[in-house]
Amino acid sequence: MNxxxxxxxxxxxxMSCINCSLTIEKALSKLNGVIHATVNFAAEKAIIEYNxxxxxxxxxxxxITEAGYRVIHEKIMLQIGGMDCVNCAQSIExxxxxxxxxxxATVNFAxxxxxxxxxxxxxxxxxxxxxIQDVGYQVIEPEKTVQDAEGKERQRHIQRLKILLAAxxxxxxxxxxxxxxxxxPMQQNNILMFILATPVQFIVGWTFYVGAYKGLRNKTANxxxxxAMGTSTAWLYxxxxxxxxxxxxxxxxxxxxxxxxxxxxxxxxxxxxxxKGRTSEAIRKIMxxxxxxxxxIRNGVEQxxxxxxxxxxxxxxxxxxxxxxxxxxxxEGYSAIDxxxxxxxxxxxxxxxxxxxxxxTMNKTGVLKFKATKVGKNTVLAQIISLVEDALSSKAxxxxxxxxxxxxxxxxxxxxATLAALAWxxxxxxxxxxxLTVFIAVLIVACPCALGLATPTAIMVGVGKGAxxxxxxxxxxxxxxxYKLQTVVFDKTGTLTKGEPEVTDVIxxxxxxxxxxxxxxxxxxxxxxxxxxxxxxxxAKEKGLQIDEPDVFNALPGYGVxxxxxxxxxxxxxxKLMEANNLDIDAFDxxxxxxxxxxxxxxxxxxxxxxxxxxxxxDTLKEHSADAxxxxxxxxxxxxxxxxxxxxxxxxxxxxxxxxxVFFEVLPSEKGSEIKRLQSEGKVVAMVGxxxxxxxxxxxxxxxxxxxxxxxxxxxxxxxxxxxxxxxDVVVAIQLSRAxxxxxxxxxxxxxxxxxxxxxxxxxxxxxxxxxxFNPVYAAAAMASSSVTVVTNASLLRRFKPKI
Amino acid sequence: xxxDLVCNMEVDEKTAKYKTIYQGKYYYFxxxxxxxxxxxxxxxxxxxxxxxxxxxxGHDHC
Numbered sequence: 001m002n003x004x005x006x007x008x009x010x011x012x013x014x015m016s017c018i019n020c021s022l023t024i025e026k027a028l029s030k031l032n033g034v035i036h037a038t039v040n041f042a043a044e045k046a047i048i049e050y051n052x053x054x055x056x057x058x059x060x061x062x063x064i065t066e067a068g069y070r071v072i073h074e075k076i077m078l079q080i081g082g083m084d085c086v087n088c089a090q091s092i093e094x095x096x097x098x099x100x101x102x103x104x105a106t107v108n109f110a111x112x113x114x115x116x117x118x119x120x121x122x123x124x125x126x127x128x129x130x131x132i133q134d135v136g137y138q139v140i141e142p143e144k145t146v147q148d149a150e151g152k153e154r155q156r157h158i159q160r161l162k163i164l165l166a167a168x169x170x171x172x173x174x175x176x177x178x179x180x181x182x183x184x185p186m187q188q189n190n191i192l193m194f195i196l197a198t199p200v201q202f203i204v205g206w207t208f209y210v211g212a213y214k215g216l217r218n219k220t221a222n223x224x225x226x227x228a229m230g231t232s233t234a235w236l237y238x239x240x241x242x243x244x245x246x247x248x249x250x251x252x253x254x255x256x257x258x259x260x261x262x263x264x265x266x267x268x269x270x271x272x273x274x275x276k277g278r279t280s281e282a283i284r285k286i287m288x289x290x291x292x293x294x295x296x297i298r299n300g301v302e303q304x305x306x307x308x309x310x311x312x313x314x315x316x317x318x319x320x321x322x323x324x325x326x327x328x329x330x331x332e333g334y335s336a337i338d339x340x341x342x343x344x345x346x347x348x349x350x351x352x353x354x355x356x357x358x359x360x361t362m363n364k365t366g367v368l369k370f371k372a373t374k375v376g377k378n379t380v381l382a383q384i385i386s387l388v389e390d391a392l393s394s395k396a397x398x399x400x401x402x403x404x405x406x407x408x409x410x411x412x413x414x415x416x417a418t419l420a421a422l423a424w425x426x427x428x429x430x431x432x433x434x435x436l437t438v439f440i441a442v443l444i445v446a447c448p449c450a451l452g453l454a455t456p457t458a459i460m461v462g463v464g465k466g467a468x469x470x471x472x473x474x475x476x477x478x479x480x481x482x483y484k485l486q487t488v489v490f491d492k493t494g495t496l497t498k499g500e501p502e503v504t505d506v507i508x509x510x511x512x513x514x515x516x517x518x519x520x521x522x523x524x525x526x527x528x529x530x531x532x533x534x535x536x537x538x539x540a541k542e543k544g545l546q547i548d549e550p551d552v553f554n555a556l557p558g559y560g561v562x563x564x565x566x567x568x569x570x571x572x573x574x575x576k577l578m579e580a581n582n583l584d585i586d587a588f589d590x591x592x593x594x595x596x597x598x599x600x601x602x603x604x605x606x607x608x609x610x611x612x613x614x615x616x617x618x619d620t621l622k623e624h625s626a627d628a629x630x631x632x633x634x635x636x637x638x639x640x641x642x643x644x645x646x647x648x649x650x651x652x653x654x655x656x657x658x659x660x661x662v663f664f665e666v667l668p669s670e671k672g673s674e675i676k677r678l679q680s681e682g683k684v685v686a687m688v689g690x691x692x693x694x695x696x697x698x699x700x701x702x703x704x705x706x707x708x709x710x711x712x713x714x715x716x717x718x719x720x721x722x723x724x725x726x727x728x729d730v731v732v733a734i735q736l737s738r739a740x741x742x743x744x745x746x747x748x749x750x751x752x753x754x755x756x757x758x759x760x761x762x763x764x765x766x767x768x769x770x771x772x773x774f775n776p777v778y779a780a781a782a783m784a785s786s787s788v789t790v791v792t793n794a795s796l797l798r799r800f801k802p803k804i
Numbered sequence: 805x806x807x808d809l810v811c812n813m814e815v816d817e818k819t820a821k822y823k824t825i826y827q828g829k830y831y832y833f834x835x836x837x838x839x840x841x842x843x844x845x846x847x848x849x850x851x852x853x854x855x856x857x858x859x860x861x862g863h864d865h866c
Contacts, residue, residue: 554822555824556824557824580828580829
């Protein structure tokens, strides 16, 4: 029995720094049957791929627990209706407990309540309700109790840090006062400080000992190890001086150092936690967008139901000011819908029967009825959320550098601290207290956390910022590729151009007026299904012209159309049509050739036997294509256009855009190899296309950018998905990726730079020159500020504004 | 008068409602079905215009 490999996501609690995520990764990859495990420290999630034949989820979770961390379980209590006997309770329990993702389920028959502990990544609340309903019972009350365990966990963590910090500060202040103004004789003064400092060391600081112990058990060392060692050293020394002063003649205590270090580090952790919450703000905002309930019509009756219960095919009613609950197609009504949450576009879009609507968008003006087409996990919003979550768990390749460094970091620091202290004491002949200060300062000042937070926090802000603007960045590699990008290849039809022809020129003879010519053409094309004809009808409608029905209509394949209208014959078509009717077209020959040189299709119109004029139709550029191309070029990128069209049409469009190169007559299947050819020249290439026809080319490119059309998003293809049909977003996406990458590099630079400068300073390497020793208290302040700086620097990315 | 090459009926080119052009020359038909048949395979009909062709235009008057 060989089953396929499984992939699960678990929410992890209790990680205090990047080493923790490495520890978990290491522990999991040692486990037989685990194929791949990545832990994202910033998102606090683990993604594990494993072979279910060899190992089960329980063992995996136990491994995480044994490593000293928690797998966060979501817990819910639901009221059940329809239970008649204890057996009913048992059957519900059994059904739930068999389900993957459920840890345990108990049903209390007396209170008619079921408590389910489950993994929210594997099973949704709606899923649980469905199981219960499938067994034959009703879920009466909507969910009541513990929701959003993740958010609660973060809140609780912040709250706990606040209390610890307050306690630590409250005890530290009197210690500092006693240090500065010793009111009692030396020994008693020291004992009083000991009494104040000890709770700080062991109660407030307990978390560091626990962290250090977890590390030790996994044979690794982490930031907690450093802090625990540093502060314990200060406390132990001071305690020894206090109770055995004869052993240390003339030595002073430094309880204040230990407690101040503790306070500073707690402050740093608190600020960190708050800033980390802020970096994920944009993402949480997206997740909270969904409507909670929907009004549907069943059996002719309107009823409000939870959104989880809406099924494909249901008719949903949405009133002005309400959110569209799920994706669907409008069947009745007319309204303007604000799609900003999905597309980033703030101008409302008008919707009528047959148009698509997307869940989480806002109905502004009218009542709409629509048929649900996508619900649950299949809605556009749900797909965007899962895409963003995946992106957060991915690592930029540059992060590997930081990962490797932090693996060796803590042992290196402990060795450095020890060697520095020994060297000062035995070689340089410094005092014991001097050597001790050096030892503590080095341990405290070193900061592996800044290294660990550098990348994930920046990715979190960058990806969130993108999603807010309808730009979905799928992974960390993309950010790095965007940084190195040299060439951007655009597909022509439908990407640079609108993809549908439009009337560009109307040139009548002297006997006719422009509108008159257009009106005649429109009558001729009224019943045509040809795209050129549709373009003419559209133009006439835009101009508000009256459109008559022709009496007789004949499509003449390869020539044009011939119609009769109120006794007149109208001919509209190419040169051959006019020649077949013996009409002289010499007067228009030059004009026609000129238009054709511009890549347009020119059509001649004749009324009875008289030539009336010329109408040209072409696939025109999208509004912002030229802007986008120009801005990309200003950013130093080479822009190339690729198309299946002939050289003449391709060159005509290329000339309007001013691109650096054109690949024409390229079959859709060949687009990928053209990209490959560019790459073989050593270029880092981005391909921009529609995501459907261009999928192979998008996959071949270093960055595939799929352009959506508002609500119909091909989310699967491409590394970046643009929800809006606006090419300026290509520029924004590249700029945002580059800005994010810049942040990552800045963060990594500061994190490395900080340690490279401050560790030697704390070790006293500069003492012979500057004659000042780094006070361990300053070391603590510096260390606390370093990771806060990194996180804050990352969150500055929220202010990102594209330059276009 | 012109001849509907598909069904061999006589049609007036001045009033004929159904026509098409093939190789620069107009052809006239009695019904849309004949036009469609012709356009699908014009070579079949312009080969000879004396013998009656089978009509698949589905109209009684054909």
